[in-house]
Amino acid sequence: MPTTKTTPLHPWHRENGANMADFGGYEMPLWYASAKDEHLSVLSGAGIFDTSHMAAITVCGTGAAGLLQDCFTNNLDACVGPSRKPLSPGRCVYGAFLDEAGHTIDDAIVFMLASGNYLVVVNAGMGAGVAGHLTGHLDGRDAAITDLTDRLGKMDVQGPAAAKVLMPLLADPETVFGQMPYFSFKGHYDGDSPLADAVRLDDGTPILLSRTGYTGEFGFEIFMAPEKIQSLWQRLLTAGERYGIRACGLAARDSLRAGAVLPLSHQDIGHWPFINHPWPFALPFNADQTGFTKDFIGRSALENLSDFSFTHAFVGRDLRKIAAGEDSRVIDADGRNIGRVLTCVTDMGIGMHDGEIFSVASPNRPAGFKAKGLCCGFVRVDRKRKPGQAVEIADKRRKLTVTIVEDVRPHRSARKPMAEMMV
Helix, strand or coil: CCCCCCCCCHHHHHHHCCEEECCCEEEEEECCCCCCHHHHHHHHHEEEEEECCCEEEEEEEHHHHHHHHHECCCEEEEEEEECEEECCEEEEEEEECCCCCCEEEEEEEEEEECCCCEEEEECCCHHHHHHHHHHHCCCCCCCEEECCCCCEEEEEECCCHHHHHHHHCCCHHHHHHHCCCEEEEEEECCCCCCCCCEEEEECCCEEEEEECCCCCCCCCEECCCCCHHHHHHHHHHHHHHHHHHHECCCHHHHHHHHHHHCCCCCECCCCCEECCCCHHHCCCCCCCCCCCCCCCHHHHHCCCCCCEEEEEEEEECCCCCCCCCCCCEEEECCCCEEEEEEEEEECCEEEEEEEEEEECCCCCCCCCCCCCCCCCEEEECCCCCCCEEEEEEEECCEEEEEEEEECCCCCCCCCCHHHCCCC
């Protein structure tokens, strides 16, 4: 029987009353005192997440870029910003690794550390699988693939106050936070030895600091030596007291991500074709989305589908939810079962007023607005549905009427300019 793993923060979680559960082979916190309060702390102040269960892989060598171009869905030669510039050192990009059938092995973020030197961050328990997939497609290329599973510590600081919380703990915050757009990073840490260009904490600890929007809100992801992470975790909780910082578990992660229309791997994307979903930016589409700009493993399967399905985001008018999974149903206006629910959670930071969704962070929210929460998530159905179209979702206990949407939680902060978030 496989042994459940733990992260370096596991003792802290236990000592602080976390409700724990198995996730990806790791015992992880679901919530501490209140998943609702943890969710709201990220929208109004800051929250910290233990993400050391995530896996990382380095891909290095003269053939590294070519290997990733073949195996990764996004086009590394045209993936940065609206003008689709090539990936360059200090930038990162979201995409997926597919099999020949076009099904998802895992989604990932690729960081370009330097020419011929990449860090690939994948989900819990997927380091060996993705490293093996890359190794199996080397085809004689000069590329060294190293699985860093359990050799890197990682934690995320999320919310509008994230920079203010982190600033006093950095050795040179002005330099670090200068020119740091969305989906960029600074520093370099390879899991064994820090390099000269590492970002450093005020005590000299080297880190890699990225800004990739884990929750859809402004924030940072911190990679560092596992033995150093508990000290930083505690220091951030102390530094963030004035901003209402909270330690957050997987429940808040799920509700925040769904409200931001961000997928949960192996739940919202999985063993079906990685297309016809709300994340077209993860594929190398041409300008009018009639074809792809590069070849990649799984491309042929995606271009020659015979069995179509579509993944859509939805939102309901109250906070109730249904149990997602194989026993769930999506029902159209004619009473037909047309699919199943992939995720259904409650975003407690939003509410409906006169048919419009507002967030606790919305600058234009109506006077006296109180967010009561709305259910939201993703459904997978048999044909494309239009935004605004109503369907029912059901489990063994209840049915809910929900609406297909392109977006859920408004006024998210992930893409806001750094200068605006420092005020």
